[in-house]
Amino acid sequence: MQPILDIEKLEVNFYTYEGVVQAIDEISFTLEDGDTLGVVGETGCGKSVAVLSILRLILPPGRIESGKILYNTAGSSYDLVQKSEEFMRELRGNDVSMIFQEAGNALNPVLTIGEQVSESFLLHRQGELCESVLKNIDEKMEVSGSAPFIQLARRRYGRKLNKARGNLLRDRRYGCLLRREAVRWSVDLLRSLGIPNPEQVVKRYPHELSGGMQQRVVISMALACNPAVLIADEPTSNLDVTIQAQILRLIEDLKERYHSSILFITHDLGVVSEIADKVIVLYAGTLVEFSKVRELFKKPLHPYTKALLHSVPRLGSRERLESIRGNVPNLIDPPSGCRFHPRCPYVMDICRERKPQLYRGPGGDEHHLVACFLYR
Amino acid sequence: MEGHLIEIRDLKTYYPIRGGVIGRAKNFVRAVDEVSLFLRRGECLGLVGESGCGKTTLGKTILQLEKATAGQILLDLSGKLQDITALRGKRLKRLREKLQIVFQDPSTSLNPRMLVKNIIGEALAIHHLARGRERITHVSGLLKAVGLNEDHLMRYPHEFSGGQRQRIAIARALATNPDFIILDEPTSALDVSVQAQILNLLIDLKNELNLTYLFITHHLLVVEHVSDRIAVMYLGKLVELSKTSDLFRRAFHPYTIALLSAIPIPDPDMQRERIILTGDVPDPIDPPTGCRFHPRCAFAETLCREVEPQLEDVGGGHLVACHRREAVAKKYGIEV
Numbered sequence: 001m002q003p004i005l006d007i008e009k010l011e012v013n014f015y016t017y018e019g020v021v022q023a024i025d026e027i028s029f030t031l032e033d034g035d036t037l038g039v040v041g042e043t044g045c046g047k048s049v050a051v052l053s054i055l056r057l058i059l060p061p062g063r064i065e066s067g068k069i070l071y072n073t074a075g076s077s078y079d080l081v082q083k084s085e086e087f088m089r090e091l092r093g094n095d096v097s098m099i100f101q102e103a104g105n106a107l108n109p110v111l112t113i114g115e116q117v118s119e120s121f122l123l124h125r126q127g128e129l130c131e132s133v134l135k136n137i138d139e140k141m142e143v144s145g146s147a148p149f150i151q152l153a154r155r156r157y158g159r160k161l162n163k164a165r166g167n168l169l170r171d172r173r174y175g176c177l178l179r180r181e182a183v184r185w186s187v188d189l190l191r192s193l194g195i196p197n198p199e200q201v202v203k204r205y206p207h208e209l210s211g212g213m214q215q216r217v218v219i220s221m222a223l224a225c226n227p228a229v230l231i232a233d234e235p236t237s238n239l240d241v242t243i244q245a246q247i248l249r250l251i252e253d254l255k256e257r258y259h260s261s262i263l264f265i266t267h268d269l270g271v272v273s274e275i276a277d278k279v280i281v282l283y284a285g286t287l288v289e290f291s292k293v294r295e296l297f298k299k300p301l302h303p304y305t306k307a308l309l310h311s312v313p314r315l316g317s318r319e320r321l322e323s324i325r326g327n328v329p330n331l332i333d334p335p336s337g338c339r340f341h342p343r344c345p346y347v348m349d350i351c352r353e354r355k356p357q358l359y360r361g362p363g364g365d366e367h368h369l370v371a372c373f374l375y376r
Numbered sequence: 377m378e379g380h381l382i383e384i385r386d387l388k389t390y391y392p393i394r395g396g397v398i399g400r401a402k403n404f405v406r407a408v409d410e411v412s413l414f415l416r417r418g419e420c421l422g423l424v425g426e427s428g429c430g431k432t433t434l435g436k437t438i439l440q441l442e443k444a445t446a447g448q449i450l451l452d453l454s455g456k457l458q459d460i461t462a463l464r465g466k467r468l469k470r471l472r473e474k475l476q477i478v479f480q481d482p483s484t485s486l487n488p489r490m491l492v493k494n495i496i497g498e499a500l501a502i503h504h505l506a507r508g509r510e511r512i513t514h515v516s517g518l519l520k521a522v523g524l525n526e527d528h529l530m531r532y533p534h535e536f537s538g539g540q541r542q543r544i545a546i547a548r549a550l551a552t553n554p555d556f557i558i559l560d561e562p563t564s565a566l567d568v569s570v571q572a573q574i575l576n577l578l579i580d581l582k583n584e585l586n587l588t589y590l591f592i593t594h595h596l597l598v599v600e601h602v603s604d605r606i607a608v609m610y611l612g613k614l615v616e617l618s619k620t621s622d623l624f625r626r627a628f629h630p631y632t633i634a635l636l637s638a639i640p641i642p643d644p645d646m647q648r649e650r651i652i653l654t655g656d657v658p659d660p661i662d663p664p665t666g667c668r669f670h671p672r673c674a675f676a677e678t679l680c681r682e683v684e685p686q687l688e689d690v691g692g693g694h695l696v697a698c699h700r701r702e703a704v705a706k707k708y709g710i711e712v
Contacts, residue, residue, distance in 0.1 A: 042567040043538075196655075210656045211427070240426035240594055242653045245638035249652055267567060270597075270640025294644045311572035312642050313601035315624065320579075321572035321601070327537055 038276030114202030118182030422603030482541035
């Protein structure tokens with residue numbers, strides 16, 4: 001089966017005054033349909049840039065230099081790097097949507113929750129909203145019999161709704177019907193996400209909600225249109241552990257309910273081990289390892305992955321933590337060859353000269369790839 | 377008590393909510409409510425809890441950065457315990473030499489317009505500990521102690537990475553040669569590999585200088601790694617306090633159990649029963665009656681709603697505040 005997202009040799013640069021920041025250097029990975037792919041790495045390793053470029057949300061001075069982002073759906077394949085901005089607008093929030101990191105900042109402080117959640121319905125589900133509005137009118141008609149003025153209204157709505165769907169929102173009278181319907185949908189959506197008392201929540205402003213609740217709202221916005229791919233950018237990193245556990249459970253439930261594929265970015269290895277099926281590890285803009293989650297934690301191959309796993313405090317062990325010597329390199333002038341070589345304990349001459357490609361793990365395991373000359 | 381550096385007795389820190397024409401206090405945020413605990417000399421006490429449970433306020437009140445509403449903080453400086461809540465002026469300043477703090481986010485706790493030598497040297501200047509060349513040598517000694525070097529003296533904070541900045545903040549806390557340091561989430565703004573460096577540094581410094589730490593964090597794996605005892609706070613109250621190994625083996629309070637089960641553990645083979653708490657932490661302005669945890673607790677009964685549980689010893693200095701601890705112990709098979 002074809003993977004739903006296939007990223008090939010993606011390269012993203014940022015043109016700053018200090019120089020060209022090579023934020024992403026030829027990253028290739030795939031997201032299989034129905035999988036949860038964890039994206040792990042430290043601050044500044046390019047994990048956010050990598051997923052933002054999938055949605056083409058890289059703003060100047062950033063630029064996608066080369067590579068392909070193939071989005072495969074219903075038998076057809078689109079290269080998102082080449083597509084027009086209109087196409088991307090259709091796609092964002094509809095087929096591919098994103099849960100942003102800080103819920104408090106992702107929500108607009110001057111709009112109510114209802115207005116914000118219903119926005120994606122109004123943008124992507126206008127047709128269905130129209131149907132639903134008409135149906136409501138029909139139901140009302142049945143209740144009040146066939147009074148002539150209601151029939152007239154129904155006919156007028158129907159004509160108007162069918163004729164000018166694109167401009168309906170701007171129409172003062174009919175637009176508000178749509179908006180009201182969209183808010184009603186939002187209430188249902190929020191309820192399905194386990195938010196207590198959603199009728200009241202849609203009338204509130206973001207600052208009136210707690211952090212966990214804000215994050216739920218942001219998740220509901222991302223899920224509004226049942227996206228095929230859901231990108232979660234550190235959705236739990238600002239939350240307390242008990243709330244984090246709630247949100248992780250919620251995301252797992254939703255994945256089963258909507259059959260979405262998830263790209264889950266995090267720096268917390270514990271979270272990855274709980275939620276992901278497969279993991280990619282990024283270091284300084286390069287992909288260093290790609291594997292199933294169990295393999296990664298049991299048999300990490302790349303020296304960086306090993307070091308990262310050793311630096312996490314473990315339950316019941318008081319051994320001294322191993323830290324990685326040195327610092328993350330500056331991406332304006334990254335190290336030659338393998339970008340990890342200045343900090344690597346197994347460094348060889350070839351590491352300084354050539355970039356490692358992705359090699360198969362021991363035993364030719366094609367599901368465990370590592371960018372390291374040790375496995376050549 | 378012998379060997380106790382700090383004893384806290386029934387400490388309360390309330391923040392008034394003012395309103396009306398004359399600005400009278402209408403109500404209070406009960407940030408810290410009747411907390412009692414002690415710290416032995418040379419130990420590290422972990423203070424764990426979710427955001428808004430009052431752990432930072434407790435730390436600040438110990439340092440007298442917040443005024444205690446009621447209760448006592450006793451500090452042993454010269455062989456006998458002395459109440460420090462009433463200290464003012466010069467005597468309070470003298471005290472601050474011995475009590476220091478490292479804040480959460482080093483990029484906001486260091487003044488961006490000061491050189492590193494002045495950031496660290498400021499404490500020496502304020503307390504008249506060293507001046508001139510002597511101050512510089514002292515500061516560079518401190519930088520070496522935290523793993524930086526003399527070249528860093530004449531730089532500004534923005535020239536450092538997050539981990540290095542936290543090292544500077546630690547050096548600043550060490551400058552006055554304190555007995556007691558409060559570490560307020562010292563690693564939560566850092567990456568895991570840097571976090572490991574900082575934790576190692578803190579452990580080394582504690583052993584070398586015989587420091588006493590109050591380690592405030594929400595990250596249970598970190599606190600398990602560094603502390604000797606752990607205190608768990610919920611909504612301004614201590615709910616459980618015990619030795620670290622004991623707490624992870626047999627926690628009694630349902631909140632602690634839920635908290636422990638919620639830690640994401642980097643090991644996919646580890647199968648655990650997840651206890652997911654429903655709802656959010658209630659408002660500390662109007663906390664629930666009786667046990668503050670009862671609205672979210674699976675074991676709650678009428679007694680919990682009416683009577684506030686007190687901390688009771690269940691053996692070996694393991695304190696728990698729960699009416700239903702027998703039932704909890706039975707459910708989870710904990711030996712009493």
